[in-house]
Amino acid sequence: MTTHDITITINGEAITATVPARRNLVDFIRQEAGLTGSHVGCEHGVCGACTVEVNGTPVRGCLMLAVQADGAHVTTVEGLADTGRGHRLRAAFQTHNALQCGFCTPGMLASALEYVEGGGTADRTAIREHISGNYCRCTGYQAIVDAIVEVIETGEGA
């Protein structure tokens, strides 16, 4: 099996490892970096549970190979918590109970953050469209929409 030596900076920390070519990014994050906040729900790009930020853009960690992220900067849900970015969203998620089991939440937060930071409006349908790449099996989505709307309407950023 071909292996590659790669370095990925995750939440500001450079992690170097020798990985098989087939290892995907989310497995790298979970196994090499020990950051288990990013989840795996389908491994084929549908559920969104593995969504992380790569060089500032949300990416499905199961669809990108770790070697493709060689040299990249990755932010995971743990990194957001460490820096405080997205704290209003997290608070709103808690107030509205926008998570039940919490398995979809890291990916959902990443998508919500993209929407809010990208200047998305408080339009419920637009929000629903934006988060439709993230499956949540528990909440029925309404509370997630409520949380995002509240953060946007407060007008102080994510």
Add this chain to the structure above:
Amino acid sequence: MTGPALIFDKPNAYIGQSTPRADTNRLLEGRGRFVDDIQLPRMLHAAFLRSPYAHAEIRGLDTSAAKAAPGVVRVLTGADLEGVVEPYVGVLTHLKGLRSAPQMPLAVDRARWQGEPLAMVLARSRAEAEDAAALIEADLDPIPAACDAETALDPDAPVIHPEFGSNLAWERLVDVGDVDAAFARDDVQVVSRTLRFGRHTGVTLETRAAVAEYDPSEDRLTFHYSGQAPHMMQFIFAKHLGLAEENVRVVANDVGGSFGIKIHTYGDEVATAAAAKLLGRPVKFVADRYESFLSDIHARDHVVEARMAVDKAGKIVALDFDDLTGIGPYSMYPRTSAIEANQVLNLTGAPYDLENYRARGRVVFQNKNMMCQYRAVGHPIAMAICDGLLEDAAAKIGMDVVEMRRVNLMRDDSYPRASASGMKLDDLSHQKALNVLVETMGYDALRAEQAELRARGVYRGIGFVSMVEVTNPSPMFYGIGGAPIASQDGATVRLDAGGGLRVSSSVTEQGQGTNAILAQIAAGVFGVPIERVTVTTGDTDTVPYGGGTWASRGAGIGGEAMLQAAHALKEQVLEVAAVMLQSDAATLDIQNGSVVDGSGARMTLSDLARTVYYRGNELPSDLKPELIATRHYRVTDFPFVFTNGAMAAHVEVDTETGLVKVLNFWAVEDCGRVINPKLVDEQVRGGVVQGIGGALYEECIYSEDGQLMNATMADYLVPMAVEMPDIVVRHVETPTKTSVLGAKGAGEAGTGGAPAAVMNAVNDALRPLGATLWQMPMTPERILKALGKV
């Protein structure tokens, strides 16, 4: 029910408040503790070879290449587990006549469904285990399969367990009143329909997962799993792996959704535990999504022939149906796969005043994945049968569907009483719930709008359901039939030296907010700020013995045990405080972490606890304080504590594409005392969305020869955010008299009721076009077929 009074009116009572869930912080910050997050020294990873055929003789499994593959430590087949695992059989004695065959975690000489595990590879990584599993040469001989439940009882159908002589697993008949005479009356109108309910499944976002550790030096198994009932699994591993029950620890930390999927005994999980025992080192198994579709239990799979007779006044005179349900090749262990059909017979028509009722249920084996209890067991079928026919009959006699319900729903002042099927009912509010619903949704205006839009070729429909939900089950559900499933639950509350409360409970958390409501109850009843309460659930080593979370029982049963324990601890603490303060315990209370009397705070709990724990010399020697209390609770007077609800769906059907858009959904729920309104509303909403999924999108599609055709998340459709409406939730609160807390369950109502409401709404939209549809999911293709367009 006697017990602590006035607990609901105190300052800081918490009960009844939408207190946020403290444990969401760690989930929001990526610090959850899911099974796949566990890494242990020397841990191996399991991958399974699964049967590609629905039915096949296993002639041989050549594992030599797999054994030699990189990273592989061991390969196990069914034969290797013989003598290691005692076979299990999914029957219960109170379901008389139910039969099923002994099952092994890995198939031994015959595979009976596509996806059944045949062999297990243990390797240093999951990737290596999967590579090696692909190298196993399986000599399988496909044999004729009985896949379709509707033909599985035919005389020429292949018999899955030849020793039984047929594929019938169980049947039951309920026959009350004189059904035939009622249908023969000349003043009744009759509607009859065939209803079909496809298979769907839970699609928990976290798949099933297990990490098993075995320590041979202590003969001790620790099983971390993503599941709902740790004590049940403790018994099962002890019995079937030959271990002392006290040497088995089952731990369920964070669970990424369950919905009933994660409460059963799965061969791959038993094999994981067995492998850990055989190898003496930790083994991890995490199902991938494909495995999860193939092996997580499926739900529903019913064909129902049903008819209803109504008189001119809209009164239901009789209801008669025949339900056939396919359960796969075995009845699932230990809850059995007959409970769903049993529920359908018990619950159909239960909201209504019904004298003549006949229901036949047949449960059949077939060569598909196993069917078993999933959220709202049997409820969607039961509600769709009765409320579907009710609305059909209303259309036939030209009566409004709300009016027809008012005529037939049990009166709110008519309890206690029984349903036609003999279910004991009390504290229900069907009429009131319907009134609240009609008012909330603005029914008359919606009907007017509907008529106006129809004239313009826009087809909207409004559909209702009036329902009951089984919650807070007593031992009559499983225990009576011999299953190792506790119906009682326990709670322990301990006052720590710092003045905080450490509580533990045998009910479990999968995101419902169990831990949060336990903290609310403990804090409120005992009298500390909620921040001072820490909660432990999901660990057989530390929590009291109990059943776990299923059948909407966590709040009602686990919550009551917590209330009783917190109250008992409070009495103990006040007794100590009375001695220390030289006053009368009856004049003391605990508020905000301090012992108080009429004049204010007298002593902090931490002062009291430190005195007891560190400076016992200051106490009289005959005072022996116990700053810990445990109480257990079970429902005794009723087999189940029913809730009721009324729901309505508003849909638009695109008659060109067959697409259904759910525009609005309203749910009025009476789950007794509401402990946390936000959490209850969210349970209802999540449940409704799963119900809408079952009604419109979700289906495990099988080929005729038993191949699951859509076992990926891309092909199996679960509801997405953009398709779902905002859901309005309202409450009627009729506390149950079976407990002080008065809470009933709320977790399954949405899933149980929404499908019938959506089906009724779709048919309401289609009727003016001369079409109706009685098959779920109501896909665009089926709608177009009903309209005669394809």
